[in-house]
Amino acid sequence: MAQAVPAEQKWWSGGKSPFNVEYGKLMMWYFLMSDAFTFGAFLISYGTIRFSSNSWPDPNEVFQSFPGLGSGLPLMFVSLMTFILIISSVTMVLAVQAGHAMDKKAVVRNLILTIIGGIAFLSCQAWEWTHMFHEGAWWGSNPFLNIDGTKASTNFTNFFFTITGFHGFHVFSGVIINIIMLIMTLNDVFERRGHYLMIEKAGLYWHFVDLVWVFVFTVFYLV
Amino acid sequence: MDNLHELQEVTHHHEFDREASRKEVMRVTVILSVITLIELALGFWLMYIDGEFFRLLIKGVICVLMLAKAFYIVAYFMHLKHELRNMIMTIVVPLLLFVWFLVAFLYDGNSYKNLKNTYDPYHYEQSKTKAEKPAHGAGETKDAKKEGSVE
Amino acid sequence: MSQEVNLHGQSEVITTHEVHHDEHHGHHHKETFITKYIFSQDHKMIAKQFLVTGIIWAIIGGLFSVLFRLQLGYPNESFPFLETILGKWAAGGKIQPEFYYALITMHGTVLVFFVLTAGLSGTFSNFLIPLQVGARDMASPFMNMLSYWFFFAASVLMVSSLFVQTGPASGGWTSYPPLSALGDASEGSKIGMDLWLISMALFVVNSLLGSLNYISTILNMRTKGMSMTRVPLTIWALFFTAVLGVLSFPVLLSGFILLLFDRHAGTSFYLSDIFLASTQKALPNEGGSAILYQHLFWFLGHPEVYIIILPTMGLVSDVMSANARKPIFGYMAMVASMFAICVLAFLVWAHHMFVTGLNPFLGSVFVLLTLLIAVPSAIKVFNWLTTLWRGNLRFTPGMLFAIGFVSMFISGGLTGIFLGNSTLDIHLHDTYFVIAHFHIVMGVSAFFGMFAGLYHWFPKMFGRYMNNTLAYIHFWITLVGAYLIFWPMHYQGFAGVPRRYLDFSGWASFNQFEGLNRFISIVTIVVFAIQLLFVFNFFYSMFKGRRVTTQNPWQATTLEWTTPINPGHGNWEGEIPEVHRWAYDYGKDGRDFIPQTEPVSKTESPEGAH
CATH class of the missing domain: 1.10.287 (Helix Hairpins)
Known part of the structure; x- marks a missing residue:
């Protein structure tokens, strides 16, 4: 049987993980795939409805306000939100890397930054939702006209609030997870365990939230 | 051990x-x-x-x-x-399902639009009529104050 | 690494089993009734919880079919006892239309999801995966427990929906909008529909937690030597089933969330141009598409039928090989065809929508993809037949049901070729032909596979045998009965008899089927009664059955038979055995069988040789 093939690592022969990862990380990846299909279904539904409509509102007319600066500034606010999320993703990577190096201080610092980023993003979203609500937009109510000046169905706002809401819910749970990770780190749970792999999984989730935003940002605000 | x-x-x-x-x-x-x-x-x-x-x-x-x-x-x-590499494959390959998922859904969405425009001329006519003021949806009517957003 | 942490399923690094559950080697924690039977984290106990819940659901779902068959078989008679039990739903002893729709809806929902998904996959994935791959338990026993309790919560909600005043959901198990989206549209679209949707959402969570666990257990927790090409086909089947679940259920969840918004938030995702007769009002909803829901639903709905049938394909392969005393024919072909089925499952969903407004050109692409499924299915059927060919068959109850499975799968699969053609579908859609097709190919077949598995692994589950005489009666009456029920429905379908109709007496053209409908109803009642006999056998044998006295009663090769007769939490006392060969060394080198744990000797013929 296993006589003369020592050169190559036999990943699949049993007794070890074929991917060299612990089961928790594997589960997290596959959970994220599953979640990707949830978001995918939402976004594809959005696309389908948009393709079934004769016209659609123009994002540059809908999203053009900035707190404190008034309106007429298309894409500005969402750019801010996007960069907040990207930066919080970066700090999360740094937290994960610090975890690998068993550098507790750096883990704590970067986790706190990530949490702040997450909260900042949620606040931006809250402002944007409130602003749109005051303009008369909500589930089942759409004050915006189509790009060609015709009356729009309510589905633009329906999808907007549903999908950004679902994304916001993910950001929110990501923040909660990160706060739990922070508390565990401060209590030296990972130090005692001898590794910070849990942070890595939280990180995967957080990056996924960022990933989804890339798609949400594009389909709602850009195209 | x-x-x-x-x-x-x-x-x-x-x-x-x-x-x-x-x-x-x-x-x-x-x-x-x-x-x-x-x-x-x-x-x-x-x-x-x-x-x-x-x-x-x-x-x-x-x-x-x-x-x-x-x-x-x-x-x-x-x-x-x-x-x-194998792990990458187990994640990337299933994502290819999105291709047909996306193509079929959007194609059918587009077809729905065309069928509706063809067989429901009233709908088509309506969807080409310019609206005067901001339209309200199905929900409760709000006094949408225009903040210059809809012009 | 503290053991407490491990026990609670939060251990981080360990990928194998030894440390994971090593408390079981030494001291045993004192187990209370609650930790042992209720909030158990032992995969075997969780499997039994799924099984018993599934059996209860099967009885409920089966009973629904008996009730609506009473109506279909005896449309002109009244049954006063029904009014006694059901009250206003059977006023005057006749099933009321609203209740009839509720019955068929719940029959479908319960059997498809609660019995043949959770009851089947939940039972056998939990029970067999750790035992057959050589693991002490699932990757995360805690999540496994949660999975069951989400299923339980879903069950409680679904049961409670049966008792609300306006009745349970009754828009069909597919719950198409606008009927399901508008509370005013029917009684069954009121609170019953909400409970249905929430229950199904919990069900999706159950499925997700379970499937993630199954996948990572199969990938990460195999014992030494158990390469993926050595695992029994059951494991492959359960693996693909879990993959299907992980990728398709979330799409259903999205569809349901949008539907909930349509119901309660005034959105129009699925709604457009509606005039509601019951309120005499035109609805303001504009711009939605009911076809979108159908796409989302069937993107799960089609993989769902493979979620139902794949596990039984695996179970049947193993039961058949062990009882034919022959290696399974074409192991790699079996794996490859299951993989092909798994991929195709995601590409063919719209063949359920040929006549609902789907673009006809797109429909023709779906026809092509659909017909491709015949290839892997046929490969599997031929492999089973070739496994039986010149085998030394032992007609145990498990084996009989396995053979019955193949018979059913062929009969039902062939009509699938008819239905896969969009042109034929213009005539056949929504008729009894469809009913006959999917009941045979996924309903009855899956039940046969499940029975095969239950009879075969019952000794491992409870350390006792089931009664054989009752089992043989169960098998023959179920087999003959299933054909008698569903075979005639094909002819009804050809004649154009539509499904989901309460009463056909208004159609002169369908009067000829009056006797046939009565006949089908009588057989249904008999077959249902025989299933109760099985339930009796099951519970009686659990406590009073003949005791298993040897570790390996079927002389099988796989790992689960190397555990003690009543394995504790942790499965093996001492080390987990190492595996040296594939799972199908039957009749090799003149030996009846060689367990997977036996090292390959120098004089032995090469692996797979027969």
């Missing part, structure tokens, strides 16, 4: 050069920011373009940039690029 060995086997893989990976993260951050800026520029530009084909082209470019961003996030931030 067997498991201790196992434990090292799983973790040793992560003993990497921290400085090098920090550089990698910074590089990816810059790339992501640049792509985002390009996307935003294109988004702005879209406001001033009228040609239908050209608009679609720009939108196509934005979608390609979106996929590029997704690639960088998954490959570097989520570290997938540094996993074993």
Whole structure:
């Protein structure tokens, strides 16, 4: 049987993980795939409805306000939100890397930054939702006209609030997870365990939230 | 012990050069920011373009940039690029299902529009009529104060 | 690494089993009734919880079919006892239309999801995966427990929906809008529909937690030597089932969330141009598409039928090989065809929508993809037949049901080729032909596979045998009965008899089927009664059955038979055995069988040789 093939690592022969990862990380990846299909279904539904409509509102007319600066500034606010999320993703990577190096201080610092980023993003979203609500937009109510000046169905706002809401819910749970990770780190749970792999999984989730935003940002605000 | 060995086997893989990976993260951050800026520029530009084909082209470019961003996030931030090839495959290959998922749904959405325009002329006529004032949806009527958003 | 942490399923690094559950080697924690039977984290106990819940659901779901068959078989008679039990739903002893729709809806929902998904996959994935791959338990026993309790919560909600005043959901198990989206549209679209949707959402969570666990257990927790090409086909089947679940259920969840918004938030995702007769009002909803819901639903709905049938394909392969005393024919072909089925499952969903407004050109692409499924299915059927060919068959109850499965799968699969053609579908859609097709190919077949598995692994589950005489009666009456019920429905379908109709007496053209309908109803009642006999056998044997006295009663090769007769939490006392060969060394080198744990000797013929 296993006589003369020592050169190559036999990943699949049993007794070890074929991917060299612990089961928790594997589960997290596959959970994220599953979640990707949830978001995918939402976004594809959005696309389908948009393709079934004769016209659609123009994002540059809908999203053009900035707190404190008034309106007429298309894409500005969402750019801010996007960069907040990207930066919080970066700090999360740094937290994960610090975890690998068993550098507790750096883990704590970067986790706190990530949490702040997450909260900042949620606040931006809250402002944007409130602003749109005051303009008369909500589930089942759409004050915006189509790009060609015709009356729009309510589905633009329906999808907007549903999908950004679902994304916001993910950001929110990501923040909660990160706060739990922070508390565990401060209590030296990972130090005692001898590794910070849990942070890595939280990180995967957080990056996924960022990933989804890339798609949400594009389909709602850009195209 | 067997498991201790196992434990090292799983973790040793992560003993990497921290400085090098920090550089990698910074590089990816810059790339992501640049792509985002390009996307935003294109988004702005879209406001001033009228040609239908050209608009679609720009939108196509934005979608390609979106996929590029997704690639960088998954490959570097989520570290997938540094996993074993087989694991990458188990994640990337199922995502190919999205291709047919997307194509079939959008194609049928488009077909629904055409069928409706063909067989429901009233709907078509309505959808081509310019609206005077902001329309209200099905929900409760709100006194939408226009903040210059709908002009 | 503290053991407490491990026990609570939060251990981080350990990928194998030894440390994971090593409390079981030494001291045993004192187990209370609650930790042992209720909030158990032992995969075997969780499997039994799924099984018993599934059996209860099967009885409920089966009873629904008996009730509506009473109506279909005896449309002109009244049954006063029904009014006694059901009250206003059977006023005057006749099933009321609203209740009839509720019955068929719940029959479908319960059997498809609660019995043949959770009851089947939940039972056998939990029970067999750790035992057959050589693991002490699932990757995360805690999540496994949660998975069951989400299923339980879903069950409680679904049961409670049966008792609300306006009745349970009654828009069909597919719950198409606008009927399901508008509370005013029917009684069954009121609170019953909400409970249905929430229950199904919890069900999706159950499925997700379970499937993630199954996948990572199969990938990460195999014992030494158990390469993926050595695992029994059951494991492959359960693996693909879990993959299907992980990728398709979330799409259903999205569809349901949008539907909930349509119901309660005034959105129009699925709604457009509606005039509601019951309120005499035109609805303001504009711009939605009911076809979108159908796409989302069937993107799960089609993989769902493979989620139902794949596990039984695996179970049947193993039961058949062990009882034919022959290696399974074409192991790799079996794996490859299951993989092909798994991929195709995601590409063919719209063949359920050929006549609902789907673009006809797109429909023709779906026809092509659909017909491709015949290839892997046929490969599997031929492989089973070739496994039986010149085998030394032992007609145990498990084996009989396995053979019955193949018979059913062929009969039902062939009519699938008819229905896969969009042109034929213009005539056949929504008729009894469809009913006959999917009941045979996924309903009855899956039940046969499940029975095969239950009879075969019952000794491992409870350390006792089931009664054989009752089992043989169960098998023959179920087999003959199933054909008698569903075979005639094909002819009804050809004649154009539509499904989901309460009463056909208004159609002169369908009067000829009056006797046939009565006949089908009588057989249904008999077959249902025989299933109760099985339930009796099951519970009686659990406590009073003949005791298993040897570790390996079926002389099988796989790992689960190397555990003690009543394995504790942790499965093996001492080390987990190492595996040296594939799972199908039957009749090799003149030996009846060689267990997977036996090292390959120098003089032995090469692996797979027969």
